[in-house]
Amino acid sequence: xxxxxxxATPEHVAxxxxxxxxxxxxxGWLAWFSTTDHxxxxxxxxxxSLFFFGVGGIEALLIRIQLAAPNARVLTPAEYNAIFxxxxxxxxxxxxxxILIGLANFLVPLMVGARDVAFPRLNALGYxxxxxxxxxxxxxxxxxxxxxxxxxxxxxxxxYAFSSRPGMDYWIVxxxxxxxxxxxxxxxxxxxxxxxxxxxxxxxxxxxFVWMMFITSLLILFALTPLNAGLIMLLGDRILHxxxxxxxxxxxxxxxxxxxxxxxxxxxxxxxxLPAFGIISEVIPVFSRKPIFGYNFVAGSGVAIGLLSxxxxxxxxxxxxxxxxxxxxxxxxxxxxxxxxxxxIFNWSTTMFQGRIRLKTPLLFAAAFIIxxxxxxxxxxxxxxxxxxxxxxxxxxxxxxxxxxxxxxTMFALWAGVYYWFPKFTGRLLHExxxxxxxxxxxxxxxxxxxxxxILGLIxxxxxxxxxPNLPGYFALNLISTIGAFILAVSVLLFLWNLVWSFRKGxxxxxxxxxxxxxxxxxxxxxxxxxxVRLPPVNSARPLFDLAHPxxxxxxxKRTEGHA
Amino acid sequence: xxxxxxxxxxxLSPASPYAHNIAHLFWVTFWISVVVLVFVSAFVIFNIVxxxxxNQGGLPPQIHGNTAVEVTWTVVPFVILAVxxxxxxxxxxxxxxxxxxxxxxxxVDVIAHxxxxxxxxxxxxxxxxxxxxIPTGQSIELTLTSDDVIHDFWVPELGRKMxxxxxxxxxxxxxxxxxxxxxxxxxxxxxxxxAWMRIRVYAQKPSDFQTWLxxxxxxxxxxxxxxxxxxxxxxxxxxxxxxNITGSGTPGAQDVGPxxxxxxxxxxxxxxxxxxxxxxxxxxxxxxxxxxxxxxMPNLHxxxxxxxxxxxxxxxx
Numbered sequence: 001x002x003x004x005x006x007x008a009t010p011e012h013v014a015x016x017x018x019x020x021x022x023x024x025x026x027x028g029w030l031a032w033f034s035t036t037d038h039x040x041x042x043x044x045x046x047x048x049s050l051f052f053f054g055v056g057g058i059e060a061l062l063i064r065i066q067l068a069a070p071n072a073r074v075l076t077p078a079e080y081n082a083i084f085x086x087x088x089x090x091x092x093x094x095x096x097x098x099i100l101i102g103l104a105n106f107l108v109p110l111m112v113g114a115r116d117v118a119f120p121r122l123n124a125l126g127y128x129x130x131x132x133x134x135x136x137x138x139x140x141x142x143x144x145x146x147x148x149x150x151x152x153x154x155x156x157x158x159x160y161a162f163s164s165r166p167g168m169d170y171w172i173v174x175x176x177x178x179x180x181x182x183x184x185x186x187x188x189x190x191x192x193x194x195x196x197x198x199x200x201x202x203x204x205x206x207x208x209f210v211w212m213m214f215i216t217s218l219l220i221l222f223a224l225t226p227l228n229a230g231l232i233m234l235l236g237d238r239i240l241h242x243x244x245x246x247x248x249x250x251x252x253x254x255x256x257x258x259x260x261x262x263x264x265x266x267x268x269x270x271x272x273x274l275p276a277f278g279i280i281s282e283v284i285p286v287f288s289r290k291p292i293f294g295y296n297f298v299a300g301s302g303v304a305i306g307l308l309s310x311x312x313x314x315x316x317x318x319x320x321x322x323x324x325x326x327x328x329x330x331x332x333x334x335x336x337x338x339x340x341x342x343x344x345i346f347n348w349s350t351t352m353f354q355g356r357i358r359l360k361t362p363l364l365f366a367a368a369f370i371i372x373x374x375x376x377x378x379x380x381x382x383x384x385x386x387x388x389x390x391x392x393x394x395x396x397x398x399x400x401x402x403x404x405x406x407x408x409x410t411m412f413a414l415w416a417g418v419y420y421w422f423p424k425f426t427g428r429l430l431h432e433x434x435x436x437x438x439x440x441x442x443x444x445x446x447x448x449x450x451x452x453x454x455i456l457g458l459i460x461x462x463x464x465x466x467x468x469p470n471l472p473g474y475f476a477l478n479l480i481s482t483i484g485a486f487i488l489a490v491s492v493l494l495f496l497w498n499l500v501w502s503f504r505k506g507x508x509x510x511x512x513x514x515x516x517x518x519x520x521x522x523x524x525x526x527x528x529x530x531x532x533v534r535l536p537p538v539n540s541a542r543p544l545f546d547l548a549h550p551x552x553x554x555x556x557x558k559r560t561e562g563h564a
Numbered sequence: 565x566x567x568x569x570x571x572x573x574x575x576l577s578p579a580s581p582y583a584h585n586i587a588h589l590f591w592v593t594f595w596i597s598v599v600v601l602v603f604v605s606a607f608v609i610f611n612i613v614x615x616x617x618x619n620q621g622g623l624p625p626q627i628h629g630n631t632a633v634e635v636t637w638t639v640v641p642f643v644i645l646a647v648x649x650x651x652x653x654x655x656x657x658x659x660x661x662x663x664x665x666x667x668x669x670x671x672v673d674v675i676a677h678x679x680x681x682x683x684x685x686x687x688x689x690x691x692x693x694x695x696x697x698i699p700t701g702q703s704i705e706l707t708l709t710s711d712d713v714i715h716d717f718w719v720p721e722l723g724r725k726m727x728x729x730x731x732x733x734x735x736x737x738x739x740x741x742x743x744x745x746x747x748x749x750x751x752x753x754x755x756x757x758x759a760w761m762r763i764r765v766y767a768q769k770p771s772d773f774q775t776w777l778x779x780x781x782x783x784x785x786x787x788x789x790x791x792x793x794x795x796x797x798x799x800x801x802x803x804x805x806x807x808n809i810t811g812s813g814t815p816g817a818q819d820v821g822p823x824x825x826x827x828x829x830x831x832x833x834x835x836x837x838x839x840x841x842x843x844x845x846x847x848x849x850x851x852x853x854x855x856x857x858x859x860x861m862p863n864l865h866x867x868x869x870x871x872x873x874x875x876x877x878x879x880x881x
């Protein structure tokens with residue numbers, strides 16, 4: 001079986017023979033509620049995130065409609081403020097994190113050759129607690145209010161004195177719950193990676209996606225715990241009249257909240273970026289038909305990023321007035337983190353060099369990821385240059401910057417990953433032509449929406465304003481941005497349609513449609529409940545390559561390292 | 565209204581040594597960034613075009629890496645960033661308030677409120693709101709604090725931005741090389757009307773500035789017409805629990821709302837949301853919530869007579 005799966009022509013299976021969800025033991029749809037199978041839980045995470053992606057996307061469009069023209073009154077200030085708060089909260093906590101955790105839930109056990117995660121019931125608990133948190137945040141709608149202090153909810157604006165509606169309390173409690181769920185998932189991924197790798201899979205033979213998820217999980221463990229502590233303190237301030245962050249009460253400090261929040265918040269950026277790096281590190285080699293260039297450096301730079309990510313949080317606070325020495329120290333650390341990130345960029349693009357590049361949708365998204373992520377990265381360096389940050393932070397320039405990182409970067413990487421692994425999840429390929437339409441519309445829409453926002457920031461437009469006076473250039477650039485957002489929305493609709501259509505009618509994929517090299521492709525698509533009938537030997541980071549090309553297996557070719 | 569906002573306020577059109585310094589650093593970083601972006605994009609696109617699979621079969625060379633190359637692209641960016649870091653620290657010192665200034669800078673206390681700015685000239689006992697007057701060619705040291713939540717003072721052409729944090733005074737230094745109006749805004753999200761917490765800085769020749777300052781130090785003109793007398797009467801009985809007008813006979817020092825002494829000298833109302841004309845002021849007083857929803861000033865349901873009186877008194881020159 002393993003020989004077959006590594007062969008160039010995939011085994012064709014008739015559609016009616018594909019069990020979906022995989023082996024549900026006759027429980028029907030109820031199986032989705034009781035399941036502890038990592039694959040089903042992964043799918044639950046992903047489907048939940050897609051739902052919230054729709055919610056967050058509609059919020060984004062409402063923001064862009066309100067901002068399309070100066071002095072517009074489509075939304076009231078209160079509505080606008082609640083919507084941008086929920087857009088940020090939703091996209092970060094209910095879309096990007098859970099979809100990445102969902103992918104990892106499905107893929108990490110398969111990639112390390114395990115039957116399931118280490119603690120399947122904790123895994124299920126994690127998902128359901130996360131879902132509860134997401135629901136609680138939006139349940140606030142029934143109180144007639146939503147959180148409206150922004151996704152980083154700076155005190156004292158988030159304190160009872162300035163936000164007395166209950167939406168804030170729902171937001172805090174909901175986030176604590178999603179945090180607990182996410183920590184459960186992280187513990188599982190860490191233990192699974194440490195304890196359940198297949199025989200022969202040493203740390204240096206682990207797929208890079210697993211490496212990046214392992215580092216991400218450690219970051220979750222050390223970053224979400226302080227966030228939850230901070231949220232509990234804020235809740236104490238609001239409902240028990242404590243005064244951790246109330247400035248004028250005895251001993252409270254508004255700035256303390258910012259330290260706690262960004263001690264979580266910056267690692268959080270890498271929690272959302274490292275899995276994307278992992279996806280790109282899988283997709284680019286497979287579609288370039290070459291091993292990743294500099295495996296050790298890609299993995300090692302991930303570790304460096306993970307460590308440094310805890311030493312840069314003050315770069316979100318340069319305008320607070322903490323003094324030149326402290327700001328300079330964090331400026332240096334923030335610049336330093338660009339070095340390992342650059343190493344990754346160079347390794348990915350060099351992996352493509354002299355390859356045999358198959359221009360399929362996953363590779364297109366991966367290539368756009370590299371370029372867009374570089375734009376987000378260099379504007380990131382600008383924010384590490386403190387005086388530039390002193391001008392541009394809290395302007396539309398920063399909005400453009402983090403959307404280049406999180407949408408142009410992470411979201412594009414996720415799309416690369418979805419096109420790449422969809423066949424493993426469902427047994428069917430996504431439609432390639434629809435995929436290319438999706439890709440090009442997404443590239444045009446994304447860049448049109450967010451590139452102009454760099455200019456808006458430079459010409460003095462502050463972020464988070466529900467409207468703006470008709471200053472020179474503001475109207476035209478905002479209108480372009482809004483039109484871009486609608487093009488992007490069309491591309492997302494095409495993507496969702498592609499998922500639905502291909503799930504039902506897509507081309508049958510077979511075990512290994514891309515001729516890929518890691519263990520998840522050594523089983524059927526979708527995999528059986530126990531994942532593998534038999535594992536191939538693992539003698540390198542590309543076990544299926546070694547099987548298909550015993551004469552030039554990685555163990556041998558590694559000796560020629562450095563020779564083109 | 566649009567005429568109030570016909571001037572750009574760009575980070576890249578600096579009008580002070582501080583903003584110049586930052587704009588210069590921006591351009592240096594920008595051009596380094598352009599080189600990096602062009603290099604990486606060109607390489608990626610070149611690879612896709614040049615090494616696209618044309619069904620030639622077989623495998624490309626299986627290259628696993630090259631340590632010398634890896635070390636190069638670790639060290640070169642590190643060196644570039646080290647240089648950038650040195651430039652950063654130099655610039656940080658240059659745009660921060662000097663520790664030992666040759667001449668003591670003019671001091672202005674800036675107190676941020678939801679959603680307006682209070683400007684106090686402590687040496688002259690002048691208080692104004694939303695429109696800051698400064699003399700050209702000299703450094704102004706602003707001491708920023710907040711009365712409620714965190715705000716941020718940002719006038720891009722004159723210098724860096726700085727948060728106004730409750731119970732945490734911050735020093736910011738700005739300067740204007742040329743006379744003119746410089747636009748700015750609150751840059752830290754501060755609640756419902758964050759959008760309308762705009763700043764106008766009027767840089768005047770030092771002599772003009774001194775004239776302005778002396779004028780502001782005078783009490784509000786005494787009412788002469790009957791309408792103005794009615795207006796002052798209503799002001800002292802109703803408005804003065806939040807607002808101050810020097811010379812109106814109220815206790816003074818209320819800063820729940822902006823100080824309205826010499827309101828007629830200002831170009832805008834309610835932190836930039838309306839031009840300051842009698843007609844617009846009347847509209848504002850009639851229903852502030854309709855113009856700036858969420859503003860802390862309630863609709864006082866004033867009668868037409870009260871409105872006429874207040875407008876006449878407030879807009880008195």
